[in-house]
Amino acid sequence: MKTEIFVSKINFLRVVDENGNADESLFPKDLDSGTLVRMYRLMLLSREFDAKVLSLQRQGRAVTYAPLLGEEATQIGSALAMRPSDIFVPSFRQHGVFIARGMPMDIMLVYWRGYEEGNIIPKEVNGTPIIVPVSTQLPHAAGMAFAQLYNKTGASVLVYVGDGGTSEGDFYEAINFAGVWRLPLIVIIENNQWAISEPRSRQTASQTLAQKAVAAGIDSIQVDGNDVIAVYSATRDAILSGKPTVIECITYRMGLHTTSDDPTKYRTDSELEAWKQKDPISRMKKYLESKNLWNEEMEKKAAAEDAALIDNAVETAEKFKPNPRSIYEHVYSYMPETLKEELDEAEANNFWQGVTE
Amino acid sequence: MMANMVTAINNALEQIMTENEKIVLLGEDIGIDGGVFRVTEGLINKFGERRVIDTPLAESGIIGASIGMALSGMHPIPEIQFAGFMFLGFGQLINHASRFRSRTRSTMSLPMVVRTPVSGGVRTLEHHSDSPEAYYSHIGGLIVVEPSNPYDAKGLLIKASRMNDPVIFLEPTKLYRLFKQEVPEEMYEIPIGKANLIREGEDLTIITYGTMLHEVTSVVKKKNLNADVIDLRTINPIDEAAILKSVRKTGRVAIVHEASLSFGVGAEIAARIADKAIFDLKAPIVRVGSASLPYPFPGYENYHIPNEAKISKAIDRLMTS
Known part of the structure; x- marks a missing residue:
């Protein structure tokens, strides 16, 4: 006898397209206009913060830094889907998640000045520090999710990993634990297409990264990671389900792997240009403008406010005496x-x- | 009660888990099977699957998940089935367990005890007999403990379970059932970071721990040596004060361990003595360890591990130079 005993499928979710047009049938009902504007503002702030640290690094005022440019929707959408009780476990590029969760930017900048004191995270931020060795944070997140079950807190744990990180053993060990123990663990794969110089195609022959969850017996979905609404929606659904879930967010690292990296050595300008057309911030801006929730005057005001916040944070961080x-x-x-x-x-x-x- | 090391550790775990609800055990085959050495025998019946957790086979995952549990306020005691398998979780221990406290400036800490059987002499298959204490001691941030007897095993484990640090708890396989001794029923602590002067003498100092303590004791008795014998009990942080005190008294020192000779605990101790007490020495420091090579197959292990003849010869050299 030979018969088919298992089939699987992976869904792809996009709510707002590149032109800012929303599929209203998929639009999350709990998103009010205030939250939508907040999402956009946090994406702007993250990008400004990012540009500032990059500039500080070039001036010798920060250590090697991993920019988030282009990945704002994945980070802000998932971060805002969390409830205050949910815990996040970052890798090393999740500056937007930290900002969205209320991490003081001056403390973040102390980390990027090269001091452990930049890992002192206020309790209410409810996250763990930056983790550099790729994917090694995944088992931590599984253990933290176990503790949520053990202590019956009802909280979920969101852990971030890149496309390259899904090739690591710790990635699989963690999602496997999550399946066996039915952990409230949500794995956000920030698939930015590049692991330093290695393209996504070098990491796996799998058609999607989301399907790696199938082997662990847990849920998964692929979303447009440059659509902040889709990321929010998928993450919120996963949190509310209480079930272990892998969410693959398709995005793009528009900048450098780190400040020590030169992407012109391994990727083409035309690829970058194509992704710039899918920029997560301009997409959300088009959407908000179409709903009369945003305009140029607000944009100018926001830019000035963000610049002041960031300058203030830099000033405070530079006062830190080791x-x-x-x-x-x-x-x-x-x-x-x-x-x-x-x-x-x-x-x-x-x-x-x-x-x- | 009269107890061997397995019973003493089992008893300690039962009392620790009763005392502190944050404590969970996790590892491979530790539940209904009671662990491959039966150290966790019966604990699942008393505490249930929620606190005695059979994990998937994934050592990095076990140690990494324990780190996460500790970060979330639990106090995990993972068991790694054999020392050789712990190297699959080595990255988690070195990259994270060692430095989470420091890199968060003590705002996060990792209360956890990683238990694993170590050392050889019981004819196990390859990768089951390593003595890894030097690796874990070298990094800093990990407390490394290795008892040589049931009494110390219970007291050290209880103390380890009450600390707010990651502790590597190394259990010599050969000593699990080698002998029984009187072990108190009640809970008690053996201090961590303090060596045990188990025999006092005037002519020489022998510093050892784990399996080799018993070989050393036998040699001391047979040769009727008037020796200080120090059982380190804690490898890191090392009890330098106890070592120097004895060495300054006797002026002659032998260091004996089962781990390979080169780049090991013996080298660390010898260097500290040379640095601080070299003018108290009457003879060069002598080290005894296994050969400087990866642990051989069981058929060859008795040619590898220091035996009484090797220890005896080293002491002769020490006493006549």
Whole structure:
């Protein structure tokens, strides 16, 4: 006997198209005009913040930085779908998620100045720090989701990973745990088409990244990641379902992998130009304008407000004074004698005198 | 009660879980099977599947999920089935467990105890007999503990479970059922970071831990040595004060461990002694370890692990130089 025992399908969701036209039948009912404007404002703010850090890095005032340019809709749509009790677990490019969740930008900038104190996240932000080794945050998120079940909090955990990250073992281990334990875990794949120089086609022969969830026995969907409404809708549905879900957001890294990267070496201008036509911010702007929720005057006012907020944050962040003792003081819950001796030696002999960044 | 190390650890886990509801156990075959060494035997009956969790086979996932649980206010005690399999979770331990506290300036911490059987001498298949303590000690941020007897195993595990740090708890497979000793029924702590001077003497100091303690004790008795014997119990942070105190008294020191000789715990201790007490020494420091190579197949392991002859010869060299 030989018979078909399993078939699967992956849906693609887009609510607002590149011209700003919405499919009203798919439009989330809970989105009021205030929230729609807030979404747009946060995308603008994220892009401005991004441009500022890039500029600071070029001036030697920030360390290597991974820009989010082009990925604003994926980040803001998913972040705003979270309830305050839901927890987010970022990778290293989710500046928009941090901003949307109320992370003070000056603290974020302390991280990008190169100090651990930039990982001090206010409790109400309800997220974990930036994680650099690709995909290693996925098992953490699974464990955190387990804790939500264990403590019956009702909260979900949203974890972010890139297209390259889906090739890592930790990605699969985590979604597999999520399936077995039925965890309230939502994996947002920020598929920006490039893992530094390796295109999406180098990562997997799978037609979609969403279908990787099928092997773990969990739900998944692919959405237009440059459509903030679609991302919001898919994420909100997943959160409310309480079920483990993979959401593949199709977006594009319009900028650099990091400030150490030169994309002209491996990708064409025409590809970039084609994606610029699908820019998530101009799409949402067209939609809001068509609904009379936005105009040029508001745009100017928003730009001025954002610039002031960001300048203020930079000023605060640059006032941060590092204390080298702090690298010794937080390794353990107590100070072991041998470590204290190394600290005392450094201080007693003024090894740090004159040391600069 | 008279208990071997398996019973002592099982008893400690039961008491720890009763004391603290945030504690869960997770690992491969730890539920109904009670773990491959039966260390978690019966705990699933008492605490249920919610707190004694059979996981998929995924060591990085087990350690990574434990990190997430700890970040969310739980206190996980994952079991990795064998030390060799723990290297699949090595990235999670080195990249994350070691530094989450520091990189968040103590605003987030990882209370967790990673248990795994270590070392050889019981004819297991390859990858089941590694002694990985130096790897985990080198990074900083991980507390590394290795008991040599049932009494210490219970007290160290209870102490580890009450700390707000990631602790690597290494259980020598060979000692699981080697002998029984009196272990108190009630909960008690053995301090972490403190070595145990288990035998006092004037002529030499022997520093060891884990499986080798028993070989060393046997040699000391047979040769009728007047020796300080130090059981480290905690590898990291090292109890340098206890080591230096003894070395300054005796002036002769041998360091004995089952892990490979090169780049190991012995090198660390020898360097500290050389740095701070070299003028108290009457003879060069002697190190004894397994050969500097990956752990061989079981048929060859007795040629690899230090035996009494090797330890005895090293001590002869120490006493006559």
